[in-house]
Amino acid sequence: MSIFIDRDTKLVVQGITGRDGSFHTKQMIEYGTCVVAGVTPGKGGQRFEDSVPIFNTVAEAVSEGGANASVIYVPARFAADAVYEAADAGVELIVCITEGIPVQDMSRLMPYLAERRVRLIGANCPGAISPGRAKVGIIPGQICREGRIGVVSRSGTLTYEIIHQLSAAGLGQTTCVGIGGDPIIGTNFIDCLAAFEADDETEAIVLIGEIGGTDEQQAAEYTAQHVTKPVVGFIAGQTAPPGRRMGHAGAIISGSSGTAAEKMAALERAGIGVMKRPADVVPLLEERL
């Protein structure tokens, strides 16, 4: 098994004809993802790369194209509405890659999604990949390999670095999920931990956090109480100064809260193997498997 996405994922790409959307759609198809539709208002009736049908609305992509999941590459100013549209169209999963959605928009969006029981991954995230099955988003397929490790992360390239080290050591992955670097996100660490715990194939979990907020602390508490599989974790930003936004909108130490030190201590208390550097991931996992 895998979590959130697999061979049954029938994907609609919102913003399929844009620069990022078209590039990554090709990559996703090449990887073997079942892309059933694209949406660009005004281009309904056309085909992407002579194959994928394009619709004007997500509703049509669902009713006529048979989509059950959506990935969003539209520019930031249209992204929140794209999420509402996907939710109203009745998809089960929305992956929003777009960076730059205002936090107030996300705050209004979240209860709307909760009422419709739609899972959102992101925004401002690299998406998810279940190696050998499906890729939704931008995680490079060639660094992943099939296996038994679940990966969940707030970051992009740092995740690739760690996946790369895992794959090089023969530790393949069930699913890798990039949950995004914004202060308010859909799917969080705990959702992924619960899904990996419930997934028969996943044998161990890698959690990659960073400074800002308290999601890692809550994930640690959850792990101590509910996760029986081994978990190892990394926190980026040990050298980050307080009060500064480190690239990601959510990566900021406010006052004395959200530091790497407090997060690492919380992981430690929960029995999670704490990496001091990315290269520790393989030895720490091997100790626990």
Added chain:
Amino acid sequence: MNLHEYQARARLKAAGIPVPDGDVASTPEAVEQIAQRIGGGVVVKAQVHVGGRGKAGGIKLAADPHEARMNAEKILGMEIKGLTVQKVLVVPAAEIASESYVGVIMDRTSQRPVFMVSPAGGVDIEEVAATTPEKIFKATVDPRFGILPHQAMDLAFHLYDDIAQVRQAATIMRQLYRAFVDAGASLAEINPLITTPDGRVLALDAKLAIDDNELGRRPDVAELRDLSVEEPSEVKARNASLSYIKLDGNVACCVNGAGLAMATMDLVKYYGGEPANFLDIGGSSSPDKVVAALEIITADPNVKSILFNIFGGITRCDDVANGIVTATGQITIDLPIVIRLTGTNEEIAVEILKRAGFEALTDMDAAVKEAVRLAGEAA
């Protein structure tokens, strides 16, 4: 982005919140004129983006316009926590009967705006929360409806006994919420919210922190950015679409992706060095961006070695390699450069760099160690 107090109070005033008279000035002469117009005692307040201005001597009471001018001479140009004071706000010295705190923040855990009030105002609210949490009262707001009148009244009853003041404070909270939404803020704060001896409720200080993601659709807020208080290198980086934060170390880091950039800085420290900066060159890695990055990095006199750490996923390693070759052709760099590239088109990148006389590593730890060693040698 943080607003200055004078900018925040203007937005609060526009939302209908009663704020005292006052004006901003950048010269002692102008301060004297404002004090003259206001009449009576005034307070001269440094306009810098840090807390603890009072303790640092940045807020001074003056009995008359002459004293206000003298105070302004002391405050203008002084440094508070590394920031030079360039403007002061002049307001009438208020007669204060009580001081409270009222604030609204975007709370990450509940994913909603949360109102916080406290009758213990006029001091650092984090300290109140730490020492006397029972003096803080909260209400979670449904962002689709805003703060409801009854929520505002409930909070206001924790601040005042007098029903007229309770109603004034509740109105101010609803106005503050509107200002918070209209500015695209992640935090809006009045500290202190005062009562005067004659029973009025007034906002004596104002703070607004803006979500940077809002600036594109709110030009009226974006234009309030004060470039003079920012590190010039950070302004330059922002204009080049780079995410850069200057630090005090000597190993410059040039990385694609924020998480990897932080992890690279951490690894520099792990191997005994100190990072000179945070720098995310982003996903697309045009030579122009690499040139801008190298210009910014090399302008910092503390830098003793330069470390590139690129994980090619969407970013192609050969693009970055070309960028480095172009950049080093355009500007002279006397510092040692350590390059680590791995992922998409790694082999082509290594070849490009080799031809230009650079060595490329593929292991992150080895590259960081080498950059730290070279910086140590040069220091």
